[in-house]
Amino acid sequence: MERVAAGRLAVACVAAALGLTVLLALLGPSALQPRLAGAGWLPFFVDAGLPGWPAIGLAFAVVVLGTAGVLLGLYGVPSLRVLRWLGVVAVVLLAFLPPIGSSDHLNYAAYGRLVTLGHDPYSVTPDRIPGDPVLGAVEEWATTPSVYGPVTTGVQALASFVGGDSVRLTVFVMALVNAAAFLAVAWMLGSRGVVLWTANPLVVYHLVAGMHADTLAVAFVVAALVTRFKGVFLGLGVAAKVTVGVVALGVAWELRRNLGRLALVAATALAVSGMAYWLAGPHSLGQVLNASKMVSLATPWSVVKTGLQTVIGEGSYKVWIQIGSLLLFAALAALLLRALAPLDAARVAVAFSVAWLFSTPYALPWYDGLAFALLALVPRSWLDYVLVARISLLSLAYLPARQFDQPAGSDWLVEVVRSQVVPWLLLGVVVFLLVRLPRVSAVRPPSVPSPESRSPSR
Numbered sequence: 001m002e003r004v005a006a007g008r009l010a011v012a013c014v015a016a017a018l019g020l021t022v023l024l025a026l027l028g029p030s031a032l033q034p035r036l037a038g039a040g041w042l043p044f045f046v047d048a049g050l051p052g053w054p055a056i057g058l059a060f061a062v063v064v065l066g067t068a069g070v071l072l073g074l075y076g077v078p079s080l081r082v083l084r085w086l087g088v089v090a091v092v093l094l095a096f097l098p099p100i101g102s103s104d105h106l107n108y109a110a111y112g113r114l115v116t117l118g119h120d121p122y123s124v125t126p127d128r129i130p131g132d133p134v135l136g137a138v139e140e141w142a143t144t145p146s147v148y149g150p151v152t153t154g155v156q157a158l159a160s161f162v163g164g165d166s167v168r169l170t171v172f173v174m175a176l177v178n179a180a181a182f183l184a185v186a187w188m189l190g191s192r193g194v195v196l197w198t199a200n201p202l203v204v205y206h207l208v209a210g211m212h213a214d215t216l217a218v219a220f221v222v223a224a225l226v227t228r229f230k231g232v233f234l235g236l237g238v239a240a241k242v243t244v245g246v247v248a249l250g251v252a253w254e255l256r257r258n259l260g261r262l263a264l265v266a267a268t269a270l271a272v273s274g275m276a277y278w279l280a281g282p283h284s285l286g287q288v289l290n291a292s293k294m295v296s297l298a299t300p301w302s303v304v305k306t307g308l309q310t311v312i313g314e315g316s317y318k319v320w321i322q323i324g325s326l327l328l329f330a331a332l333a334a335l336l337l338r339a340l341a342p343l344d345a346a347r348v349a350v351a352f353s354v355a356w357l358f359s360t361p362y363a364l365p366w367y368d369g370l371a372f373a374l375l376a377l378v379p380r381s382w383l384d385y386v387l388v389a390r391i392s393l394l395s396l397a398y399l400p401a402r403q404f405d406q407p408a409g410s411d412w413l414v415e416v417v418r419s420q421v422v423p424w425l426l427l428g429v430v431v432f433l434l435v436r437l438p439r440v441s442a443v444r445p446p447s448v449p450s451p452e453s454r455s456p457s458r
């Protein structure tokens with residue numbers, strides 16, 4: 001009865017979090033939602049003039065209720081049918097509402113616009129072409145060329161072709177593609193995917209309501225794991241976002257005893273991704289390499305960065321952080337592979353993806369969508385709760401991720417929460433993993449019945 005009650009409470013928390021997410025998007029421009037200029041009435045909003053602090057407060061409630069809903073859903077026995085429908089309905093509604101949380105969708109629209117205007121988004125920045133209604137709408141990243149893979153850029157260009165000089169219509173087309181990719185992942189995952197992906201308010205907030213490009217890349221690599229067209233989908237995934245290529249290690253493990261099949265899959269993946277990057281130009285990887293040297297404020301590496309700058313000076317810290325992150329990645333991957341035994345493609349993919357997320361110096365909350373999709377393919381374990389803690393902390397650190405139009409007195413959200421509190425808390429999570437993982441011989445399902453055991457997989 002205790003787990004049944006927890007399951008019912010999980011449904012209530014998830015419903016509330018998803019409902020608030022839809023409401024926040026519906027209420028129009030705010031501290032979390034830039035105004036979308038241009039013709040058209042989609043995406044739809046009511047322009048309620050929501051003040052900055054209430055908007056941030058609603059997002060905070062989404063994170064808190066969403067975290068509670070996922071944790072209770074993992075612990076209890078919720079109705080997966082109800083949760084699934086809650087998630088699907090929320091995703092469909094959000095596809096017709098403006099993105100919230102950050103202004104990254106304005107960058108996507110601008111990079112697509114550059115392509116349709118005949119420019120190279122990997123070398124030409126939006127600020128280089130003044131007076132354009134789409135390029136001029138970019139906020140924080142107007143002087144930065146595209147960091148996205150050529151497949152993602154192709155989707156952005158398609159949306160720009162349809163949307164023309166309307167930011168609003170361009171964003172709407174991208175939102176439809178993004179929602180379709182999210183629902184495709186939901187369809188491919190089993191019952192565990194309901195709690196971890198489809199009706200996970202934290203994932204929905206970042207990947208659907210936030211309309212981040214990671215959704216498309218995740219869809220491709222999940223398809224690589226669950227379908228026969230592994231090489232094609234791996235190549236498309238890498239061409240959408242190169243870092244999801246860690247999933248290829250899981251596919252390689254699955255095919256390790258069939259060298260002919262492994263060679264074919266590898267050749268196909270290399271051909272697909274190679275052709276995409278060749279068409280985009282080899283410099284399309286330049287910004288990815290530059291980003292790999294950056295340190296985001298909320299990761300534990302920002303603490304290390306501050307310490308190294310004090311000791312060895314500005315700039316010299318980068319090589320040491322890169323070395324440290326590689327060593328941490330290797331250590332976490334080795335420990336996770338041991339803990340997740342017996343290994344299969346999904347477990348190997350989980351091990352390397354989680355190791356990358358916890359070791360990379362540059363991480364944002366929507367990056368964690370990859371881990372939640374992959375976790376749904378392996379048995380439940382305490383690792384689920386660790387990833388929920390991580391995305392919750394990162395979500396709080398990036399409330400909001402947008403820099404423009406913030407309320408007075410909100411600087412502490414960046415200067416204290418994002419730059420000081422969350423990095424130390426995430427460092428504690430990393431230390432917990434390093435201490436806990438060596439003591440685990442294998443990650444095994446709990447002895448009690450899990451929610452997914454009561455519902456057939458798709």
